[in-house]
Amino acid sequence: MGAAPHAIPAKKWTTVPDRVIERVRDHVAMGPNGCWISTYSVASHGYAQVGWQDSGSRWVTLCHRVVWIADHGDIEPGWTVDHICKTRRCIRPDHLRLLSNLDNARRTSGRDWPLGQCINGHSDQEFWVPGTKEGPKGYCSACIGMTRHYVPESGVCVRGHAVAEHWRPASEGRRTAYCAACTADAQRRYRAKKKDAMTGWHAAKRTGSGSKRPCRRINRGETT
Structure with missing residues (x-):
């Protein structure tokens, strides 16, 4: 009980008290595949969580994070604790590993x-381009290079349009090659769907049963 608290700089609170670590380790039940299943409450994300009072405030964190920090130390920003066993409530130390947020999201x-x-199979170290808050998401430059120069070997696109007539290479405004006929078809379907929705809205308005204009809902793929 005399050990120093464990720091977690990525959170608003700065320490996990030793009493909380002991509580997390004590509240377990044996599960399949050797998992140690936490008996603490589970949030909507499926992970067990533990809370405590400190300095007049209430703090909550995930139980498997507490176990990792107690055994390995701080978790740096940009990294997360992953379950090798893929059982979210498991807190067994050898079922946990530290992954970058990128690798964790891929699972x-x-x-x-x-x-x-x-x-x-392209190496992140060589080809991954991180995203920015203002710009696009991160991407693999090797994969983008493949799609920029990709031409269907069959001579037709996935919808059967002739490559010789309709295929367009990537450009400054579009990172991948594409079928112009497929793009035009998609635009026609969108305009027809929007027109039908607007027609229905005007008809409903004339009968007094109309409500909001449907334009925004159309943009989200909804027509009712």
């Missing part, structure tokens, strides 16, 4: 390709 929806690579 969603069952995807789990090698660390440090994009889905096509």
